[in-house]
Amino acid sequence: MDWPVIMEKTQDQITFLGAARTVTGSRHLLTLKGKQVLVDCGLYQGNSELRARNWQHFEFNPEDLDAVVITHAHLDHIGLLPKLVREGYSKEIYATPATCDLAKISLPDSGRLQEEDAYHHNKHGSKHQPALPLYTESDALKAANQFVPTPCHQQNNLPGGATYRFLPAGHILGSAFAEITLEDGQVLLMSGDLGRYGTPLIKDPTVVEYADYLVIESTYGDRLHPVADTKAQLKDYAQHIWKSGSTMIVPSFSIGRTQELLYYLFQLELEGELPRIPIYVDSPMATSVTHVYAENREELDKEAMRYIDEGKDPMHPSGLVFVRDRNQSKALNSQSGPMIIIAGSGMANGGRVVHHLLQRLPDPQTLVLFTGYQADGTLGSYLEGNHTTAKILGQEVAVRAEIEKLSALSAHADQGEIMKWLMCFKSAPKTTFIVHGEPLAQQALQKKIRQELGWDTVIPGHGDNFSLTN
Ligand SMILES: [Zn+2]
Structure with a gap:
C-alpha cells in the first residue's frame, strides 16, 4: 500500500x-x-x-x-x-x-x-x-x-x-x-x-x-482530584476487617497502584496501626511488577530509599504473600478472614479478582475496596451502583458485601x-x-x-x- x-x-x-x-x-x-x-x-x-x-x-x-x-x-x-x-x-x-x-x-x-x-x-x-x-x-x-x-x-x-x-x-x-x-x-x-x-x-x-x-x-x-488522606482511610478499613474477621478484596491495577497500597500497608504496620493480617497479592503480573519496583532503586524517592537504607523493604508488610499459582489462588476460597486480597484487574472486568468477587460478594463479611476510577460498562462500575445482585461469569449472585472506594488515588x-x-x-x-x-x-x-x-x-x-x- x-x-x-x-x-x-x-x-x-x-x-x-x-x-x-x-x-x-x-x-x-x-x-x-x-x-x-x-x-x-x-x-x-x-x-x-x-x-x-x-x-x-x-x-x-x-x-x-x-x-x-x-x-x-x-x-x-x-x-x-x-x-x-x-x-x-x-x-x-x-x-x-x-x-x-x-x-x-x-x-x-x-x-x-x-x-x-x-x-x-x-x-x-x-x-x-x-x-x-x-x-x-x-x-x-x-x-x-x-x-x-x-x-x-x-x-x-x-x-x-x-x-x-x-x-x-x-x-x-x-x-x-x-x-x-x-x-x-x-x-x-x-x-x-x-x-x-x-x-x-x-x-x-x-x-x-x-x-x-x-x-x-x-x-x-x-x-481537581478529591483531597483525602488515603493512608488514614486504608487504616480505618484494615482495622475494621481485623476487628470483624472480614475479608477485604481490593481490585487493583498491577502497575503502580498495587505497589502504592503495599507501601501504605507497610507504613501502617511500622507505625503500629496495622496488626499482622495475611495480605495476598493474587496476581502473577502485579507480583513481577512489584519486583521490578524493588529492583529499580534509582527510580525511587528519598523516603522509600530511607527505608531501604535501614534494611527494610517498603513494599513488603510482614503478612504479605505473593500468589502466582492458580491452585494457590483457588485455595484462598476456603480461607476465612481477617485477610486482604489484592488482585487484578482494577475495574474488576477480568482477572482473578472476578473469581474472588463471585465467591465472596454474597458474604456480608466482605469489604470490596476500589482503588480508582471505574469506567462505564465494567463490573466495578456496576458494583459501585449499590445493586443487590450481580451477574458474574454467567452466574447471578447476591451482593451483601460492603462496597467502598479510595477516591483520591490517581x-x-x-x-x-x-x-x-x-x-x-x-x-x-x-x-x-x-x-x-x-x-x-x-x-x-x-x-x-x-x-x-x-x-x-x-x-x-x-x-x-x-x-x-x-
Ligand atoms: Zn500512563
Whole structure:
C-alpha cells in the first residue's frame, strides 16, 4: 500500500496520530531531516469504536521508521508496539531501564490476552471467521527484545541530527518526559503522562524550565482530584476487617497502584496501626511488577530509599504473600478472614479478582475496596451502583458485601498540578499542543493556560501536522 507523504520530508515536523482529542492510543510521529521517529505507540482502549482503530493500518510504513522513543510502560503508550514490529519495524525502541523491565512483563501479557480474546470469539461465534488476535505473545516478546534502556538525564543521539534525554515524570515507575533537541537547537518536550507531587515510592515530576514546543497530556485538565488522606482511610478499613474477621478484596491495577497500597500497608504496620493480617497479592503480573519496583532503586524517592537504607523493604508488610499459582489462588476460597486480597484487574472486568468477587460478594463479611476510577460498562462500575445482585461469569449472585472506594488515588496530575508544573517554565513555548484528553478536559485546560499564562495552545486533531522549523 502507499503511505501518505505528510509534508515536505525535509522540514522538521510533528504529526498527531493518536491520543488526539481522546485519552488513549498515544502516537506522535516526528519527521526530522527526512528521518522518522515515533514517540509512543499506544493501544486504543475503551469503547468498540476506539478499539476498532487498533486494527487500522498505520499511517506510515513501519519499515521506514528510524527510531521509537517510549515515555512509559502503560499499554495506551506501548500496547501497539508488537503490531508495529510484526509489520516490519526492526530497529531500536528507546525507554528508561524501568520502562524496559515493565514492558517485558506487560507486552507479553497483552499478547496473551489478545490470543485469549480471539479464542473466545472463535468459540462463541464471531463475524470474523476465524477471529485473529491483534497480535500474539510471540509478537510481543519480539518487540520487548528491541527495547534499549536509556537512563534518565543521559543525552543520546536520535536519527535526523536530534538528541534526546529522559526526565522523570512522576507518573509510574520509569515514566519520563522525552526532551528532544532538534538539529537547529530547538527543544521539543513530550510530557507522556504527567504524574503528581508527593506520590509514594517514585520521584516527583521533574521541573522543566524551557521548551520551544511542548506536548502536554490533559486527562484531568478540567478537574481537581478529591483531597483525602488515603493512608488514614486504608487504616480505618484494615482495622475494621481485623476487628470483624472480614475479608477485604481490593481490585487493583498491577502497575503502580498495587505497589502504592503495599507501601501504605507497610507504613501502617511500622507505625503500629496495622496488626499482622495475611495480605495476598493474587496476581502473577502485579507480583513481577512489584519486583521490578524493588529492583529499580534509582527510580525511587528519598523516603522509600530511607527505608531501604535501614534494611527494610517498603513494599513488603510482614503478612504479605505473593500468589502466582492458580491452585494457590483457588485455595484462598476456603480461607476465612481477617485477610486482604489484592488482585487484578482494577475495574474488576477480568482477572482473578472476578473469581474472588463471585465467591465472596454474597458474604456480608466482605469489604470490596476500589482503588480508582471505574469506567462505564465494567463490573466495578456496576458494583459501585449499590445493586443487590450481580451477574458474574454467567452466574447471578447476591451482593451483601460492603462496597467502598479510595477516591483520591490517581497517577495523573489534575488541572491544578498540571498548572503548577507549567508555571515552572521561565518562558512560554512557541506552541503548546494539548493531547491525551477528552475534548471537554482539553478545552478547559486550554482556557486555563490562556487565562493564567497567556500561552499559544493548540488542540490537534487526528492526523494534524505542524512544522517545527525555526
Ligand atoms: Zn500512563
